[in-house]
Amino acid sequence: MTDFAATKAMFHLPEGVLYLDGNSLGPLPKAAAAKVQKMLTEEWGQMLITGWNKAGWMSMPTDLGDRIGRLIGAAPGTVVVGDTLSIKVYQAVASALELNPGRKVVLSDNGNFPSDLYMADGLLRSLGEEYELRVVDPEAVAEHITDEVAVLMLTEVDYRTGRKHDMKALTELAHARGVITVWDLAHSAGAIPVDLAGCNADFAVGCTYKYLNGGPGAPAFIYVAPKWADTARPALSGWLGHEAPFAFDLDYRPGAGIERMRVGTPPVIQMTALAATMDIWDMADMDDVRAQSIALTEQFIQQVEATCPDLQLASPRDPAMRGSQVSFRFADGYAAMQALIARGVIGDFRAPDIMRFGFTPLYIDECDVSRAVEILTDIMQNRLWDRPEFKVRQRVT
Numbered sequence: 001m002t003d004f005a006a007t008k009a010m011f012h013l014p015e016g017v018l019y020l021d022g023n024s025l026g027p028l029p030k031a032a033a034a035k036v037q038k039m040l041t042e043e044w045g046q047m048l049i050t051g052w053n054k055a056g057w058m059s060m061p062t063d064l065g066d067r068i069g070r071l072i073g074a075a076p077g078t079v080v081v082g083d084t085l086s087i088k089v090y091q092a093v094a095s096a097l098e099l100n101p102g103r104k105v106v107l108s109d110n111g112n113f114p115s116d117l118y119m120a121d122g123l124l125r126s127l128g129e130e131y132e133l134r135v136v137d138p139e140a141v142a143e144h145i146t147d148e149v150a151v152l153m154l155t156e157v158d159y160r161t162g163r164k165h166d167m168k169a170l171t172e173l174a175h176a177r178g179v180i181t182v183w184d185l186a187h188s189a190g191a192i193p194v195d196l197a198g199c200n201a202d203f204a205v206g207c208t209y210k211y212l213n214g215g216p217g218a219p220a221f222i223y224v225a226p227k228w229a230d231t232a233r234p235a236l237s238g239w240l241g242h243e244a245p246f247a248f249d250l251d252y253r254p255g256a257g258i259e260r261m262r263v264g265t266p267p268v269i270q271m272t273a274l275a276a277t278m279d280i281w282d283m284a285d286m287d288d289v290r291a292q293s294i295a296l297t298e299q300f301i302q303q304v305e306a307t308c309p310d311l312q313l314a315s316p317r318d319p320a321m322r323g324s325q326v327s328f329r330f331a332d333g334y335a336a337m338q339a340l341i342a343r344g345v346i347g348d349f350r351a352p353d354i355m356r357f358g359f360t361p362l363y364i365d366e367c368d369v370s371r372a373v374e375i376l377t378d379i380m381q382n383r384l385w386d387r388p389e390f391k392v393r394q395r396v397t
């Protein structure tokens, strides 16, 4: 059984803050500061360029990939870390399209994160007018998986509502129609158990700064199923994905397996912080995390609905149908969220009217949830959000 009191003690949580935004940016693992400091002084400072070999910087993308792989049902050697998630989306969709020649449609849904849609759109435009990005309602995805579709590109858990797609069923359906799948796990990795191998998923991508707590700007990851690992051609064919980067050949030859999905120089400082959070994840079992996440989200929904009738649940009521976040709709949700943040309860807001709260058992417990609801209730019942300073929109919401 995962010891959640022990994991909570390993995070730096500022005094007076109830942090319900780990679905956007996880908090700082206490060990990260010392680990990064050590990397800076002992590795970069002393080893200089020899750190790539001596300190193992060059193998960090695959070492970290294997550690993340455990949380998402991916075998060692199938996940690599690097770049940003938007870049990894592009890379996965481009490779998947090439593996399905003759088909020109990428199917997605309007619950997908806009950057995924933008990246796919940008890629398809550069491939030619005959390519099409088809975007349908999340509930209608299954009926649109036809033999015209080359690639199904979905984010498993909707960033606004927390609604969860059935990865196994949709992947099976896609394969039955000859469609290759790309799953975005930004709101799944570290939030819910994922079984990429068991679902027979083709490609998956995700970020490490949300539930995994890798820090702002932490690199993304990409998974390629073993059946495609040596045939997928990386559209972003950077030198570190080359079979022999230090041969400096003028022709590109993809590296073996997942190595080919590397692009350029990896962000070592950021990966060092990510390694600190993976030490905490090594103490956690995803089934325990899921059970506790469901307990916390159920508690939150029940308490909020009992005391805040103006808030309308936007997430699925059935816990099996949602990820690890709960969203409520409220017309003045932006102001209400600003009022909450001013009282130390940090969630976030997604236009036009969604107040989002993330539940992260590694460092949030039942007492935190009750306390957050007490403050939310005070703000809602006494209209404390209805003040001009809470209505001024900031750059990041």
Ligand SMILES: Cc1ncc(COP(=O)(O)O)c(C=O)c1O
Binding pocket: 084, 085, 086, 087, 113, 115, 116, 155, 159, 184, 186, 187, 207, 220
């Ligand atoms: C589902 C999803 N996909 C893609 C992205 C974009 O990620 P990045 O900014 O790392 O490129 C995000 C960012 O929050 C996201 O939530």
